[in-house]
Amino acid sequence: MRADLGSARTALTAAAVHAEEVLGLLPAPEHRTQEQRATAAEATDSVRSLRAVFLDTHVDAVYDELTEARTRHLRVAELASAAAEAFPGLVPTTSQLETEGIRAQAGKEGREIDQGIFFGKVLGSPLAGPHLLDAMLRPTPRALAILPEFTRTGRADLGSVRMERTDGVARLTMCRDDCLNAEDNQQIEDIETAVDLALLDPAVEVALLRGGEMTHPRYHGKRVFSAGINLKSLHGGGISLVDFLLRRELGYIHKILRGLVVEDGAAWRPRTVEKPWVAVVDTFAIGGGAQLLLVFDHVIAASDAFFSLPAAKEGIIPGAGNFRLSRAAGTRLSRQVILEGRRIWATEPQARLLVDEVHEADALDEAVERSVERLRGPAVVANRRMLHLAEESAYEFRRYMAEFALQQALRLYSSDVIHKVGRFTAEKEAHR
Known part of the structure; x- marks a missing residue:
């Protein structure tokens, strides 16, 4: 096997x-003729097919080599970097990704598709996949340093997220007022650190997440929860498969x-806190x-709030939303929301499939305090663990994420997504 x-x-x-x-002989992607695009596609498709076959046969051996027989716990970015060094040609190198990183989405070669192939095969493996999930559930070095x-x-000011612990409650406030809490790579870094701190601090009993004033x-002067993915960052090439979407x-x-x-x-x-x-x-x-x-134990909404998953409009896959929304809201409503862009208002009856309580804005604070008090019960943690085991197995989640890794990478570099985010950014700039 090692010889093979x-x-x-x-x-x-x-x-x-x-x-x-072959690619080196061609102009930059955005300047290629139709014939040159076909030449590039033929070259990349050929080697991608070989990568897929290679990983179908050797994914566990590759993962064991990178993690020293699963004794090292490498996060997705670390694993991708190690794979690029140990298996040249399997995934893009650091320098290749840096070159891609300074280009707008329309000007990239689409090297993250190769990362999508890699992580799809790793997550799909019954040996490597669970180990990678385990590695990603460990606290980050940044959180351990701040703890x-x-x-x-x-208290902690992490940049795009502020934290305060009062009376056993970790209160996380998303404060990207420049973009209505739209997520980018930096916000993912900050909010994961905040989540780690809330889980690691023994004085925290309950955690609360809310958007700050804009x-x-x-x-x-109004609070906003989240505007979703930062489309301006996506168009500018600042949304990455590994550091954003998979992380x-x-x-x-x-x-x-x-x-x-x-x-x-x-x-x-x-083993989990x-x-x-x-x-x-x-x-x-x-x-x-x-x-x-969809992963919160209790959701409270203002009466004038709304919810949407405009995946079809943006052209990308809404994370694990497809996986979890059907369980929470049923298949028919999920299709209306994800495929047709239906917006759900907090006052609609269907909103109760997504939220637990709806209140007027001036009653939200009191509702929050009642909720966190109820969730302090000594048996809450054990019962939420059992509920999650019944609702979403780690096996099903891993299988979904294995397919998501590849499909989302392909969506990022599809012509319709590039056109849509470019048009969105141009319209946004025109209205400034």
């Missing part, structure tokens, strides 16, 4: 080098649902904001 892996690795590297030579100060003061002219789903959202993996304690005890989570929706929860609500 060695010869296959050599063949893959040679094929990748040849594909790069002593947070436990001492009960400075946007249309929403000045988001496998990192902080999965941690809210399933808890944080820790190594302390006896081997027979649960879990806590109940409450979300408060002011104004709207669009796209990723609506997806996020």
Whole structure:
């Protein structure tokens, strides 16, 4: 098997080098003629087919080599970097990604598709996949570095997220007032750190997430939960498959649902630290904001709030929203929301499939305090664990994410997405 892996690795590297030579003779992607685009597609398709076959045969051997027989827990970015070094041609190198990173989405080669192939095969493996999920449920180094100060003061300003612990409640406030809490790579970094801190701090019993007050002219002084993915960043090439789309789903959202993996304690005890989570929706929860609500234990909304998953309009896949919304709201409503762009208002009867309570804006604060008090019960954590096991198995989630890794990568570089986000950005700039 090792001999087979060695010869296959050599063949893959040679094929990748040849594909790069072909691309190197062509103009930048946005300047290619139709014939040149066909030449590039033929070269990339050929080597991608070889990558897929290589991983179908050797994915577990590759993963074991990268993780030293699953004794090292590498996060998705670390794993991709290690794979690029150990298996040349399997995934893009750091320098290739840096070159892509400074280009607008329309000007990229689409190298993240190769990462999508890689992570799809890794997550699909019954050996490698669970180990990667486990690695992504561990606390980040940034959170561990900040934890002593947070436990001492009960406060942390992480940039796009502020935290305050009061009376056993970790209150997380999303404060990207420049973009209505639209998510980008930096916000994913900050909110995962905040989630880790809330789960690691022994003084925290319940965690609460809410949007802060905005400075946007249309929403000045109003709280907003989330505008979803930052389409301006997507058009500018700033939304990455690994650091945003995969990290988001496998990192902080999965941690809210399933808890944080820790190594302390006896081997027979649960390895995760879990806590109940409450979300408060002011104004709207669009796209990723609506997806996020599906993993919370209790959701409170203002009476004038609305929810939407404009995936079809944006042209991308709404994270694990397809996976979780059907369970929460049923298949018919899920299709209306995801495929047809239906907007759900908090006052509609169907909204009760997504939220637990709806109140006038001036009654939200009192409703929040009642909710966090109810979730302090000593049996809450054990019962939420059992509910999640019944509702969403780790096996089903892993299978979904394996397909998501590839399909989302393909969507990122589809012509309709590039056209849509470019048009969106141009319209936004024209209305400034």
